Amino acid sequence: xxxxxxxxxxxxxxxxxxxxxxxxxxxxxxxxxxxxxxxxxxxxxxxxxxxxxxxxxxxxxxxxxxxxxxxxxxxxxxxxxxxxxxxxxxxxxxxxxxxxxxxxxxxxxxxxxxxxxxxxxxxxxxxxxxxxxxxxxxxxxxxxxxxxxxxxxxxxxxxxxxxxxxxxxxxxxxxxxxxxxxxxxxxxxxxxxxxxxxxxxxxxxxxxxxxxxxxxxxxxxxxxxxxxxxxxxxxxxxxxxxxxxxxxxxxxxxxxxxxxxx
Amino acid sequence: xxxxxxxxxxxxxxxxxxxxxxxxxxxxxxxxxxxxxxxxxxxxxxxxxxxxxxxxxxxxxxxxxxxxxxxxxxxxxxxxxxxxxxxxxxxxxxxxxxxxxxxxxxxxxxxxxxxxxxxxxxxxxxxxxxxxxxxxxxxxxxxxxxxxxxxxxxxxxxxxxxxxxxxxxxxxxxxxxxxxxxxxxxxxxxxxxxxxxxxxxxxxxxxxxxxxxxxxxxxxxxxxxxxxxxxxxxxxxxxxxxxxxxxxxxxxxxxxxxxxxxxxxxxxxxxxxxxx
Ligand SMILES: Nc1ncnc2c1ncn2[C@@H]1O[C@H](COP(=O)(O)OP(=O)(O)O)[C@@H](O)[C@H]1O
Ligand SMILES: [Mg+2]
Numbered sequence: 001x002x003x004x005x006x007x008x009x010x011x012x013x014x015x016x017x018x019x020x021x022x023x024x025x026x027x028x029x030x031x032x033x034x035x036x037x038x039x040x041x042x043x044x045x046x047x048x049x050x051x052x053x054x055x056x057x058x059x060x061x062x063x064x065x066x067x068x069x070x071x072x073x074x075x076x077x078x079x080x081x082x083x084x085x086x087x088x089x090x091x092x093x094x095x096x097x098x099x100x101x102x103x104x105x106x107x108x109x110x111x112x113x114x115x116x117x118x119x120x121x122x123x124x125x126x127x128x129x130x131x132x133x134x135x136x137x138x139x140x141x142x143x144x145x146x147x148x149x150x151x152x153x154x155x156x157x158x159x160x161x162x163x164x165x166x167x168x169x170x171x172x173x174x175x176x177x178x179x180x181x182x183x184x185x186x187x188x189x190x191x192x193x194x195x196x197x198x199x200x201x202x203x204x205x206x207x208x209x210x211x212x213x214x215x216x217x218x219x220x221x222x223x224x225x226x227x228x229x230x231x232x233x234x235x236x237x238x239x240x241x242x243x244x245x246x247x248x249x250x251x252x253x254x255x256x257x258x259x260x261x262x
Numbered sequence: 263x264x265x266x267x268x269x270x271x272x273x274x275x276x277x278x279x280x281x282x283x284x285x286x287x288x289x290x291x292x293x294x295x296x297x298x299x300x301x302x303x304x305x306x307x308x309x310x311x312x313x314x315x316x317x318x319x320x321x322x323x324x325x326x327x328x329x330x331x332x333x334x335x336x337x338x339x340x341x342x343x344x345x346x347x348x349x350x351x352x353x354x355x356x357x358x359x360x361x362x363x364x365x366x367x368x369x370x371x372x373x374x375x376x377x378x379x380x381x382x383x384x385x386x387x388x389x390x391x392x393x394x395x396x397x398x399x400x401x402x403x404x405x406x407x408x409x410x411x412x413x414x415x416x417x418x419x420x421x422x423x424x425x426x427x428x429x430x431x432x433x434x435x436x437x438x439x440x441x442x443x444x445x446x447x448x449x450x451x452x453x454x455x456x457x458x459x460x461x462x463x464x465x466x467x468x469x470x471x472x473x474x475x476x477x478x479x480x481x482x483x484x485x486x487x488x489x490x491x492x493x494x495x496x497x498x499x500x501x502x503x504x505x506x507x508x509x510x511x512x513x514x515x516x517x518x519x520x521x522x523x524x525x526x527x528x529x530x531x532x533x534x535x536x537x538x
Contacts, residue, residue: 063431082437089435095428099450099528108446109436140528160436 009196010037010060010164014069017055028221029055033069035215035224037198042190044207044214045200046253052222053200057166060198061087073164081163085113088157088195090167094149096141102152103128103137109160127155130189147178151185158189165190165197171206180238183210187236208232208249209241216256226256286310305497313505316498323496332486333502340483341510343399344471347406351467352460354407355414362415363422363448373419380412388474398478405474406467413466414459421455422448454529457522464514472507483507 015033018026030052037043045053058064060071062078073081081087096105106127107120115123128134131151141149150170157165171179187210190197201207207214211230218225230249232240240246289310297303304312316329323329362369384405391408392401425448433443475484483503490500523530 061435063434082435085436087435089432091428091432093428095426095432097429097447097450099453099526101528111446112433112436112438112442140531142528143531 007039008036009039009041009074010035010198011072012036012056012060012069013071015056015059015066015071016068017052017059017064018067030059030222033224035227037196039196040194041213042197042211043199044211045198045217046204046207046214047202047217047222047257048219049202050222051217051219053202053217054168055222056217057168057198057200060164061089061166085109085160086163088160088162088165090150090153090157090165090170092169092172094141094146094153096149096152096156098141101138101140102133102144105141105152106156106159109156113160123159124155127159130158130192131155131185145178147174147182150174150182154182154186154189158193158195161193162195165195167197167199169200169202172202179206184238186210191235204250204253205241208246208253209236214253216253218257226253228253228256308498308501313498313501316496316502319498321496323499329496329499329502332499333483333506336481336483336486336503337506337510339481340471340475341468343402343482344406344467347403347408347471348410348464348467350403351407351410352414352463355411355459355463356418356456358411358415359418359422359452360444360449362419369419376412376415379408384409384470384473388477392477398480402471402474402482406470409466409470410463413462414456417459417462418452418456421452424455425451453526454522457518457526460518460521461515464518465511468507468511468514 012033012035015030016028017030018028021027033056045056047053055064059066060073060078062082071078073086096102097108100108103121103124106124110120110123125134125137128137131154133148133151133155136144136148136152141152144152150173154167154170157167171182174182183206199207199210208230209232214228214230215224216226216228217223228249232243232246232249289307293303293307293309296307297309300306318330320328323332325332327335358372362373387408388401388405391404392398395401395404429447429451430443433447438446472482472484472487475482476488477484483506486499487503490497490503
């Protein structure tokens with residue numbers, strides 16, 4: 001990775017988000033977050049629950065207004081990027097529309113964008129191929145397993161050729177076998193498309209295995225407490241998890257949580 | 263595996279069978295008791311076979327028509343009015359639910375009062391509607407519509423509200439226009455709830471139609487019902503109407519279920535999967 005000429009894609013400056021809870025108290029979900037994310041980078045946002053990971057992701061996606069600071073993506077505001085439909089978002093739950101077949105679900109963002117029918121169909125087929133769901137194009141979501149539903153969710157997020165892919169604990173509800181398969185598929189899709197990915201997780205191994213950099217968040221108040229470079233070689237396969245360097249990095253990330261281990 | 267599926271099927275219809283046996287048994291015991299104690303038992307509780315025989319009887323009961331002919335002829339008028347009222351009520355119910363969803367103010371203004379409609383008994387409502395419209399046939403349709411309206415409106419609104427926040431977020435991320443949110447997410451999501459409303463409303467529209475018929479005489483099941491009770495014709499006309507109304511009420515709900523399967527193929531697949 002040649003540091004000199006890497007292009008910054010997302011610039012987060014002094015980001016703070018404060019919520020008012022039901023009893024009228026202010027909750028600082030995030031405070032003073034500064035981060036520059038490069039184009040095509042795979043970033044993991046790691047932290048225990050309640051440390052503001054989702055809030056950070058939602059702020060980038062224009063789903064949440066920052067209380068302080070600002071975010072720029074290719075020099076534009078999140079809202080401007082959103083209005084160009086340049087975000088792909090993968091929720092923790094698949095959020096598929098039950099009454100649409102898998103392929104039609106993947107076409108949804110393209111329908112909103114006003115793509116032609118042929119174009120939608122062609123692109124959806126490519127996406128189905130990419131996530132290995134080709135044979136299930138004409139199934140309804142409820143006929144699929146959780147893992148397959150999540151694949152469809154990912155295919156939909158990739159379908160509009162977004163600048164940035166935002167993923168909020170996409171695999172946390174899946175079993176270990178399905179997860180490992182999806183890791184490889186996600187990395188393959190990422191390599192093929194060269195998207196910038198922000199991947200939220202509370203799983204240290206997952207963060208280290210997938211990402212170029214792990215951004216460690218700590219709670220009360222939510223803040224960015226460390227950024228750990230992951231210099232494992234790419235392309236990565238699951239065997240990398242058995243190397244001593246992987247273990248070292250996991251330990252390093254674990255120790256970077258403020259107040260020691262979690 | 264196959265025998266397991268079979269026994270599960272049996273288990274599913276078993277309650278229906280048991281209930282049928284209990285009801286038929288109770289009816290027949292009652293009919294036998296009545297037959298032993300009363301002079302004209304068929305006026306109070308005839309045997310089931312007598313009713314069934316009446317369906318196929320070719321004896322002319324009144325106006326040169328058999329009992330079955332009378333029932334079917336008068337049913338035409340009643341069911342047509344019920345259907346018209348039902349369609350009108352369902353349509354208005356859906357539209358109102360949509361308006362309430364789109365405007366929180368309208369919901370707060372209207373929703374609490376919707377329940378009042380439900381609280382007025384049909385027979386209390388009928389004279390009011392009649393005095394407003396001044397036409398018995400219009401009132402009949404209107405009352406079926408009013409009764410259908412409430413379950414459809416409330417269930418459809420519940421359907422709109424059942425849509426999770428993530429679905430809104432999804433549409434927001436892709437900068438979908440408001441009408442797209444409605445046409446692609448909210449309205450399709452409300453359809454199963456809409457049908458729940460229809461399934462409740464359909465038998466109610468039928469019942470209301472028959473009840474309101476009795477108010478004024480000019481054909482219709484309800485009219486025949488009161489006439490037959492006054493012994494203007496064979497008492498079996500009465501029993502046939504009772505049987506027929508019960509059947510139509512249940513059947514109308516079933517038809518809504520079939521209609522739903524027709525318009526929601528995804529429900530079909532889910533049900534098929536569950537059955538396995
Ligand atoms: N809409 C909201 N209103 C009030 N408090 C919120 C809201 N969203 C998040 N919070 C609070 O902000 C903090 C961070 O939440 P979140 O970003 O969801 O954390 P994470 O995704 O890391 O689990 C939590 O304390 C949570 O209760
Ligand atoms: Mg979260």
